[in-house]
Amino acid sequence: MYEKHLMICGATGCLSSGSAKVQQALEDELAKRGLKEKFRLVMSGCPGFCEVGPIIVIYPDEVFYCRLKPGDIPELVEKHLLGGEVIERLLYKGPDVDAPARFYDTIPFYQKQKFNVLHNSGIIDPENIDEYIMRGGYRAFSRALKMEPMEVINEVKKSGLRGRGGAGFPTGLKWEFTYRAAGDKKYVVCNADEGDPGAFMDRSILEGDPHAVLEGMLIAARAIGSDEGYIYCRAEYPLAIKRLKTAIAQAEEYGLVGENILGYGVNFKFNIKEGAGAFVCGEETALLASIEGKRGMPRPRPPFPANSGLWGKPTCINNVETYANIPLIVREGGVEEYVKIGTEGSKGTKVFALAGKIRNTGLCEVPMGITLREIIFDIGGGIKGGREFKAVQAGGPSGGCIPAEQLDLPVDYDSLTQAGAIMGSGGLVVMDDRTCMVDLARYFLSFTQKESCGKCIPCREGTKRMLEILERITEGRGEPDDLDRLQELASSIKDSALCGLGQTCPNPVLSTIRYFRHEYEEHINEKFCRAGVCKPLFEYTIDPELCNGCTRCARICPVKAISGERKETHVIDPEICTRCGSCVERCRQEAIKVTPVRREADVSH
Amino acid sequence: MSSEGATAVQQHEIDLSGIDALLEPYLGKRGTVIPVLQSLQEHYGYLPRPALEYAAARMKIPLSRLYGVATFYAQFKMNPRGRNIIRVCKGTACHIQGSPKVAERVEEILGIKSGETTPDLRFTLEEVACIGACALAPVMTINDEPHGRLTPDKIKEILDSYE
Numbered sequence: 105m106y107e108k109h110l111m112i113c114g115a116t117g118c119l120s121s122g123s124a125k126v127q128q129a130l131e132d133e134l135a136k137r138g139l140k141e142k143f144r145l146v147m148s149g150c151p152g153f154c155e156v157g158p159i160i161v162i163y164p165d166e167v168f169y170c171r172l173k174p175g176d177i178p179e180l181v182e183k184h185l186l187g188g189e190v191i192e193r194l195l196y197k198g199p200d201v202d203a204p205a206r207f208y209d210t211i212p213f214y215q216k217q218k219f220n221v222l223h224n225s226g227i228i229d230p231e232n233i234d235e236y237i238m239r240g241g242y243r244a245f246s247r248a249l250k251m252e253p254m255e256v257i258n259e260v261k262k263s264g265l266r267g268r269g270g271a272g273f274p275t276g277l278k279w280e281f282t283y284r285a286a287g288d289k290k291y292v293v294c295n296a297d298e299g300d301p302g303a304f305m306d307r308s309i310l311e312g313d314p315h316a317v318l319e320g321m322l323i324a325a326r327a328i329g330s331d332e333g334y335i336y337c338r339a340e341y342p343l344a345i346k347r348l349k350t351a352i353a354q355a356e357e358y359g360l361v362g363e364n365i366l367g368y369g370v371n372f373k374f375n376i377k378e379g380a381g382a383f384v385c386g387e388e389t390a391l392l393a394s395i396e397g398k399r400g401m402p403r404p405r406p407p408f409p410a411n412s413g414l415w416g417k418p419t420c421i422n423n424v425e426t427y428a429n430i431p432l433i434v435r436e437g438g439v440e441e442y443v444k445i446g447t448e449g450s451k452g453t454k455v456f457a458l459a460g461k462i463r464n465t466g467l468c469e470v471p472m473g474i475t476l477r478e479i480i481f482d483i484g485g486g487i488k489g490g491r492e493f494k495a496v497q498a499g500g501p502s503g504g505c506i507p508a509e510q511l512d513l514p515v516d517y518d519s520l521t522q523a524g525a526i527m528g529s530g531g532l533v534v535m536d537d538r539t540c541m542v543d544l545a546r547y548f549l550s551f552t553q554k555e556s557c558g559k560c561i562p563c564r565e566g567t568k569r570m571l572e573i574l575e576r577i578t579e580g581r582g583e584p585d586d587l588d589r590l591q592e593l594a595s596s597i598k599d600s601a602l603c604g605l606g607q608t609c610p611n612p613v614l615s616t617i618r619y620f621r622h623e624y625e626e627h628i629n630e631k632f633c634r635a636g637v638c639k640p641l642f643e644y645t646i647d648p649e650l651c652n653g654c655t656r657c658a659r660i661c662p663v664k665a666i667s668g669e670r671k672e673t674h675v676i677d678p679e680i681c682t683r684c685g686s687c688v689e690r691c692r693q694e695a696i697k698v699t700p701v702r703r704e705a706d707v708s709h
Numbered sequence: 710m711s712s713e714g715a716t717a718v719q720q721h722e723i724d725l726s727g728i729d730a731l732l733e734p735y736l737g738k739r740g741t742v743i744p745v746l747q748s749l750q751e752h753y754g755y756l757p758r759p760a761l762e763y764a765a766a767r768m769k770i771p772l773s774r775l776y777g778v779a780t781f782y783a784q785f786k787m788n789p790r791g792r793n794i795i796r797v798c799k800g801t802a803c804h805i806q807g808s809p810k811v812a813e814r815v816e817e818i819l820g821i822k823s824g825e826t827t828p829d830l831r832f833t834l835e836e837v838a839c840i841g842a843c844a845l846a847p848v849m850t851i852n853d854e855p856h857g858r859l860t861p862d863k864i865k866e867i868l869d870s871y872e
Contacts, residue, residue, distance in 0.1 A: 460843075
């Protein structure tokens with residue numbers, strides 16, 4: 105028996121901030137002191153709070169240590185593990201707490217969250233099937249084996265679960281279509297090709313609780329009558345792929361996958377396909393083409409995959425988070441509990457990835473219907489550096505931005521769509537007054553344009569023309585009619601593109617024009633980018649009232665554009681300045697201002 | 710066009726002896742084009758044309774089919790790559806926190822654009838849509854090692870630490 109369990113976050117966020125080194129230090133320290141039998145060390149899934157990584161949670165004490173460094177480890181072993189003393193300096197501290205906070209329920213980031221899909225993440229060892237089973241895992245699947253397919257499907261329908269990958273189609277209905285489709289061979293496919301930049305919730309589920317996804321797929325297989333499944337996962341997620349493979353091998357060993365599962369006479373086999381890097385493969389028909397070994401190009405629907413999917417066979421395709429919801433619904437008494445959370449049209453919880461200019465970057469799971477303000481300010485801790493909130497981009501390149509006026513919007517499928525955004529996969533990127541909305545629209549368009557598969561003209565050519573217009577606006581060559589042109593192009597692309605990617609790619613442009621028209625107009629008419637992003641449209645100027653001549657800016661400038669004596673006002677030469685912004689970050693006086701380009705200089709030529 | 714020059718040299722020396730063993734598990738099965746390309750690339754570091762020609766013949770499919778798939782997906786590289794692979798994250802969170810300025814600085818220092826390799830094969834510069842380490846934005850990885858919270862002035866020192 106172990107005295108204590110130490111869960112070190114081994115997900116990508118914490119690994120990037122150095123959790124592997126912390127784990128190694130802990131491993132060495134325990135070995136050195138001969139304590140490996142007493143304390144158990146687990147590389148766990150993601151507890152969500154990436155901002156303060158690397159994180160260790162110690163059970164049963166329920167203490168949450170963050171921002172750890174290998175140098176903290178001897179003290180942690182000595183004082184906490186051996187001495188039973190909580191080390192205050194390693195606890196969570198922040199402007200949102202009065203005193204260092206000890207555990208989940210005292211850290212504001214966690215207080216409004218509702219752990220459903222993520223209930224195992226960070227708690228169990230994701231590479232150990234016994235821990236998943238101990239927490240109630242595979243009970244829903246064994247229950248489903250005893251039920252008729254339509255009973256299972258009816259429970260999923262009753263739960264009101266809608267697809268978590270984008271459009272929000274009712275999952276139970278999709279399953280019923282596949283169940284009723286004619287054919288003896290049917291496939292279950294999991295879309296784990298999470299391609300939205302700024303979204304990493306599916307990866308966290310796969311890394312933190314892979315069995316939940318397998319169980320969801322097994323239940324789907326039982327419901328539609330399938331004996332083979334594919335998981336299509338981005339090759340950029342090597343850890344997720346490794347954990348899935350381990351999980352599948354363990355499930356096979358336990359007789360949960362393979363032939364004659366648990367003696368019920370049904371078979372199931374998992375295949376993993378590594379995606380090769382194409383955003384369009386998140387679209388279901390493109391994804392299926394890619395599994396078949398072709399270029400990932402979408403095709404017109406109907407026929408829908410439910411009737412004609414992988415190799416022309418009926419195919420049930422859902423995303424990672426959708427499958428991870430299934431065991432919660434199909435377990436004993438699950439539906440009744442499930443429908444208690446959420447709103448009329450959107451049941452359950454949603455996992456969001458919080459990123460951008462927000463203080464608490466990370467992953468959170470919230471009940472549907474919570475407001476954006478609660479997510480961004482209560483969970484997210486507000487804007488980094490105390491700056492002003494400008495907008496939040498929901499739903500990635502297919503979504504839209506939502507401005508400050510709409511912060512009290514409840515988060516559910518229908519409200520978000522009405523506001524011009526979409527639920528999408530659940531990326532929320534927060535922006536402050538230093539984000540340029542025109543540049544943001546240009547950024548998304550350049551992304552979708554690069555990722556366009558080229559099959560249909562509206563997407564291939566239309567996005568290119570839109571991008572050209574946005575580029576010239578951000579370069580100071582915008583024309584007064586450009587906004588009308590953009591809107592006209594956007595609406596024809598929406599109406600005529602072949603797939604969901606094409607139809608939704610104008611959304612970021614439309615929503616920024618809808619809420620931030622004045623910024624476009626300022627770019628076009630005044631040739632000024634107030635946010636200081638579009639380089640030809642501003643200059644950096646040092647405010648002589650604020651500059652105290654500390655020389656920090658001059659020392660950091662990579663092109664030596666700043667001159668001035670110590671303790672005297674400094675000056676930036678706009679001819680040399682590359683607008684890299686290093687000086688702005690460096691100045692403690694906030695003396696470096698974004699100002700319109702001085703045109704007088706041009707006249708004198 | 711230094712990278713093409715390098716290709717010409719390399720292609721002279723392509724050793725095809727390992728390919729048969731590599732293709733063996735895939736022959737005669739469907740849906741294997743992408744896994745075959747992935748293992749070829751793992752073997753050579755990129756997709757040399759002679760290897761593609763050989764694989765197409767063994768798989769009894771047209772070379773154009775392999776080529777079409779290889780050039781469709783971002784993962785596949787048609788030219789030799791450098792010893793160190795730099796990937797600057799182009800995700801939204803990184804973009805609004807200054808990744809374009811980071812990328813620009815890398816390009817300036819190395820004298821190459823995204824997708825190119827330095828003539829001495831020391832660095833290849835690539836873009837990646839999102840590596841999901843948004844808490845550390847802006848981020849770049851060098852040989853999968855992440856460097857986070859970057860500003861343009863930190864770049865030189867980081868690059869200097871790779872040989």
